[in-house]
Amino acid sequence: MSDSRSRRRATGRTTLADVAQAAGVSPITVSRALRGERAVDPALVARVQEAAQRLGYVPDPAARALASQRGTHVAVLIPLLSNALFVDLIEAVQRALRPAGYQTLIGITHYDESEEEQLLREQLLHRPAGLIVTGFERSAAARALIAGSGVPCVHVMETSTQPGQYSVGFSQQDAGRALTEHLLAQGRRRIAFAGAQLDARVMQRLQGWRQALQAVGGHDPRLEFLHPAPSSIALGGQMLEQILAFRPAVDAIFFCNDDLAQGALLAALRLKVAVPRRLAIVGFNDLTGSEHMLPPLTTVRTPRAAIGEAAARMLLGLIRGEAPATPGVDLGYELVVRGSS
């Protein structure tokens, strides 16, 4: 009757055993009924659910993780949170994962391979139920960690080239090509590319720019301006000044990200460079503020929220052991033509 002599460490928590007792079944049956795993007599399931509900039972994530060797959270690795792109992605992932009972753990790699590797190592110790990573470019060690972990993983923001890899994204290269073709269609001939950060996706956009120009015999490598610093409004202004100083004949600039293009538009206002008459300026991603610039910025709208949601759904399926209908989902992009081109 009395537990006072025992070594109990009462936590006051309602446990599986409590529910089992209330429902008149064994704890294992409660566990199975609640998780929907294996077949359980529907009548028992109902009885168990009623009891769990009544007692306010909530499974202990730590106990579950220890017993099953699998956590109730998903780790998401992104380069940066200061790029609004990834904020939209994360919000969408979280919105899809939370109702399914998974927490989202955000790891920030700062575009650094060794940081990513280190984060991966840490996260994997916590046995996430799933993993979402940005793009395909990473160290061999990082790839080995992912593959060796047995944790389902979805890659986002790019389209997959290799089989056996799950991904949700769009073709950065096609988008870069389409944006350049738009400038060509507007009659622009000396089109510069201004890239910062120089991560894999920026280089893919650059490749699209090259393709479009090569197709019309107008590719000039001297119009590639690549800066390793993170993209920012400040850098965009600097790059504009630099490009105009070095290549005054340039009649359009393709900035690899909207923040650069916004900075360039502000600098153009300051320098009294007429946009788009004298110079067309286009960006990428359609970030906040771009439509309110002077003139409004032409850009490529990227479906990062849709990507986040689709990636989360695919991951939930993989966690349940289902093979996705399409392992590599391409969600496309949308050219948004505004006043700056």
Add this chain to the structure above:
Amino acid sequence: MSDSRSRRRATGRTTLADVAQAAGVSPITVSRALRGERAVDPALVARVQEAAQRLGYVPDPAARALASQRGTHVAVLIPLLSNALFVDLIEAVQRALRPAGYQTLIGITHYDESEEEQLLREQLLHRPAGLIVTGFERSAAARALIAGSGVPCVHVMETSTQPGQYSVGFSQQDAGRALTEHLLAQGRRRIAFAGAQLDARVMQRLQGWRQALQAVGGHDPRLEFLHPAPSSIALGGQMLEQILAFRPAVDAIFFCNDDLAQGALLAALRLKVAVPRRLAIVGFNDLTGSEHMLPPLTTVRTPRAAIGEAAARMLLGLIRGEAPATPGVDLGYELVVRGSS
């Protein structure tokens, strides 16, 4: 000799027991030596650490959480990730927490009390080692959840008024007053306040604006423009137009956040309203881009990175059971006067 007949669920993981055996001590001693809890013979500690190092032992977070009823992560509740302010805060928190072995779990409340309550409930089930929440305003149920959980909690972004609460922030009201006094010192007399979102901190800035104007007998309630929508560049432009239409004599506008002020500056360019000659515009927070606007934006620089770091350090102390030297830390703010005023 053979485990093949047993019901072992081999995980291949190096455990406490492995380290204990290698060091020739009991598992409990290993546990204590590694955590630095209670006094352990220094010689043994060295021996244990060497063995742990050699075997590549890493504690299992799930097992630890289950046994100790306390997780190895900290939950951080913020209103939004799309405000760069909170991104800076989160990055700083994570930077301070990671080396200490704590993961950061981000919960987004969307400025919604019931969402915050729900998040708190979920997070508390996971038994976080600590909690960081934004400001002091929340539902009674949420406050009760925090207090009843026994989980150490630090409030950020505001200064504390109540005893027994830990906080790191600055006085939003003082900052609002100082910014308004700056406008008065510049000779502005009809100073409007434009607020969006209308969360507690915005209302504190409004209060500072009122104070400054009341002190000089220039407070006019008709110059308070309050909009419940989230602040954004687009809304800033709209509010500027609206204010100029309703109160054409206004000679300065205090926008409660930089994104509003940036939108207002862009709208002023479009409408050819001379800033600062005809109209001074000031913002709050010193967000990305503000210094590159035309003209550059006068604003208040808020120490959110320092707040994140200090809050994380205070929390680590509280987790260790130490009382902080100062329970309410005020990190101040900095007036940044640029061309727009």
Add this chain to the structure above:
DNA sequence: CTGAAAGCGCTTACAG
């Protein structure tokens, strides 16, 4: 300062 025992609350693996 050190340890043997029990327990945290689940799920896996085996049986029936």
Add this chain to the structure above:
DNA sequence: CTGAAAGCGCTTACAG
């Protein structure tokens, strides 16, 4: 379809 037993890898509580 259901269950008794064991185990996941730690830490707590009690003793000495």
